[in-house]
Amino acid sequence: MAQLAICGGSPVRTKPFTAWPIFSQDDEKALIDVLHSERWFMGDRKEAFEKAFAQYQEAEFGVAVSSGTTALQIALEAAGVGLGDEVIVPSYTFVATASAVALVGAVPVFVDIQPSTYNIDPDAVEAAITPRTRAIIAVHIAGRPADLDRLTALAQKHDIRLIEDAAQAHAAAWKGQRVGAIGDLGTFSFQASKNLNAGEGGFITTSNSELAQRAWSLHNCGRSPEGAWYEHPLIGGNYRLGEFQAGLLLSQLKSLDELAERRSRNGGALGNAIEGIEGIDTTEPDERITNHAYHLFVMRYSAAAFNGLSRDHFIEALNAEGIPCSAGYRPLYGEPAFTTRFAHYPLDSPYYGGRPDYGQVHCPVTERVCAEEAIWLTQNLLLGEESDITDIVTAIEKIQTHADALQ
Ligand SMILES: Cc1ncc(COP(=O)(O)O)c(C=O)c1O
DSSP, X not given: OOOOGGGTSOOSOOSOOOOSSOOOHHHHHHHHHHHHHTOOSSSHHHHHHHHHHHHHTTOSEEEEXXXXXXXXXXXXXXXXXXXXXXXXXXXXXXXHHHHHHHHTTOEEEEEOBOTTTOSBOHHXXXXXXXXXXXXXXXXXXXXOOOOHHHHHHHHHHHTOEEEEEOTTOTTOEETTEETTSSSSEEEEEOOTTXXXXXSSOEXXXXXXXXXXXXXXHHHBTTOOTTSOTTOOSSOOOBOBOOHHHHHHXXXXXXXXXXXXXXXXXXXXXXXXXXXXXXXXXOOOOOTXXXXXXXXXXXXXXXXXXXXXXXXXXXHHHHHHTTOOOBOOOOOGGGSHHHHSOOTTOGGGOTTTSSOOOGGGOOOHHHHHIIIIIEEEEXXXXXXXXXXXXXXXXHHHHHHHHTGGGGO
């Protein structure tokens, strides 16, 4: 076989993968239509999108907001989380899952993930519950639903709220139901990289009318749906999604099924194809996951099967072969945002009675996964032809065959 590209050989692939975002003339028209409507905020499109996306995710109610981060903040506040409360979050996720907790004045409690799924470990959640725990945030990492059976049971048993962070999980389904309203509340992101995208944007789903009403009020200056414009029963911010984004999302939503189906097909095919490669796995299948959204295709790498080649060096070699990939997150509790003392930092709250010491937190699975195991391929790599999947597999096999050249 040819020399590795990183050593000067020809790469397996020179063709780019499917570009992201994808947009059509319908999307262009949707944006122009908003422009001409002269109604650029709180118009028909935001409301129509709220109905359509809530229905898509099988939730009774939906509130369209400015980002996935603000969706989390509002969901937490709607759930009654506030000063001095603890919220259990996974240590392997985007920073917003935990920073949203701090932004509402509560304390994130980091727990480890399962080695076979990369999702929050329900045993670790159970061990972390204290009388201060008010909520659990289950992130459906990479678009793979977390164990919602165990997590909903735990939340019910301890009378705490379960919030699904589904920022990466549009169209994902657990036992035949789309995620977002299986827990008390769900949150989504429409930021540029996401499987449904309007540059920025977010969404809250719930099938609880009281929580829906609170979320609506919190995102709209504390107004109430039936109240007068200058009537404010709650203190809320302005986190509304604008009409341009709502118009674009309504149009983009029409192709979500087709794209989700392609990601599922190609993600499944890639999972099957790498089964034959020693030292490369993906997360373990679970028949309760009836749709994996594949926001990311996660590979679990073992250097031992690649002649000791480190994960980071493997990533460089795979990139050189024309397959874009990356290592992903760092353990979140180690970020200076949580370990450094800032004057304005809400974690000093006297309501909590002592600042959490994140320097003492160790989640061994997260640390190993971040340091030496995880490799991410982004969702757009799964939107093309079967030959794209073949190229990924060929490039991995080529590196394995020639791993000794990289020692
Ligand atoms: C798991 C998770 N939660 C929350 C967010 C925050 O979403 P946004 O970037 O729209 O604020 C993201 C975005 O990357 C995410 O991946």
